[in-house]
Amino acid sequence: MAFEKKDITAKHKLRRPQTEAFGKIREHYEKKELKEVGLILPVGCGKSGLISITPYATESSRVLIIAPGKKIRDQLAKDMKFNEPDNFYNKCEFFDLVDDYPEVCIIEAGGKTNIHDIRSSDIVVSNIQQIAGDENKWLEQLDADFFDLIIVDEAHHNKASTWVKVKEKFPNAKVINYSATPMRSDGQLMSGEIIYSFPVVEAIREGYIKRLHAKMISPSKLVYVDSDGNEITLTNPEDIKRLGEEEASFRRGVLMSDETLSTLVDLSIKELNRLREESGEKRLKIIASALNYGHCIQIKEAFLARNLRADYVHSNEDGAVNDRVFSKLENHELGKVRTSS
Structure with a gap:
């Protein structure tokens, strides 16, 4: 044809x-x-x-x-x-x-x-x-x-x-x-x-994408792991922005300090509960994008520790594993899913 x-x-x-x-x-x-x-x-x-x-x-x-x-x-x-x-x-x-x-x-x-x-x-x-x-x-x-x-x-x-x-x-x-x-x-x-x-x-x-309302949270510091396995702490927002734009190794190595991670997770849970209460829709979920595979796992574990049902999808995972996560999401068996490329 x-x-x-x-x-x-x-x-x-x-x-x-x-x-x-x-x-x-x-x-x-x-x-x-x-x-x-x-x-x-x-x-x-x-x-x-x-x-x-x-x-x-x-x-x-x-x-x-x-x-x-x-x-x-x-x-x-x-x-x-x-x-x-x-x-x-x-x-x-x-x-x-x-x-x-x-x-x-x-x-x-x-x-x-x-x-x-x-x-x-x-x-x-x-x-x-x-x-x-x-x-x-x-x-x-x-x-x-x-x-x-x-x-x-x-x-x-x-x-x-x-x-x-x-x-x-x-x-x-x-x-x-x-x-x-x-x-x-x-x-x-x-x-x-x-x-x-x-x-x-x-x-x-x-109207193809819903108009978003954002809450901006700026951590006071960011920790990442360089190619030699060293943890490096950054506190200058301009340095963080520059490295995020220019250095692929930086994006792959980002991890959060326990303090930063706790702050972000707790605030996102608080916002989710507020939206569920206001809307009456108890199936609302948190969905976010991670920078790397380790980041996915780190944040998933933080939500699990707070008794939320959480999981992630990632291209490193077998397709059947990701399909199971999508299935759980569609069946409202998750409160949160985190994704990374």
Whole structure:
């Protein structure tokens, strides 16, 4: 199947960043410019839906979509499958005919996918471990021109050697990287020229993101562990700000002193209890982002010590472990979850 050029100007159910980004992608490749590009959309702006319609902006023939994990992989596939009643194409009335739907295949472990499934699909969705992990069997069975478009979701992870392996296997394919947070904790940016970015302030103005009310807490000191294992204490806010912006090793090594951690945890619990009392909604939760793996564990333990149900998700963890945490969150079995890249 060829993904024929589509005019989306009349698709009024698409969000503004989706139509704008679609236009930027088409414009870029019509000029025959760089093969690899990047787009930045904040959470809530329709990144998954945009991924679904991207092949029609590039007029591709066969597409590989790479997700960071199984949960996102499965959701992306559901957004595009005809037999899923809530698929994105239905919701935005993208197609006029049933025959217009692409054939979608998920690469799964355990013998659930075969090479015939892949060869007969228009869109193949995988996480990076399945398409290019140590035990993968798919890359070597596919020709170098099998995919002419590779879409990478959460592409701030794409500096890893496995991502490079995929791009080298399909050297002539266009590569489109999507992310809400293009910088990794090691300081590297996702690959590709950024051709579109939708500002967070615009996302709030358009109603895609709720308007946030912040409480600012500035610790009097911050402790981090350097590459030699030494604990270094900083008390100057300007030094902390500068290191946070410039030094990846600093971001990876941040830990909190017991005093700072206790203050932040106790204040966040107090605020959670206040919001629950005011709203009457007892299922409200605390969710936050950590700087590194050790930071996740440290803060989780602090909440557990205060008899709150807490857990974390992290890319270092097995996908099944993270899925269990998401399941507990959706079933309101947690009062807090902490995440890190």
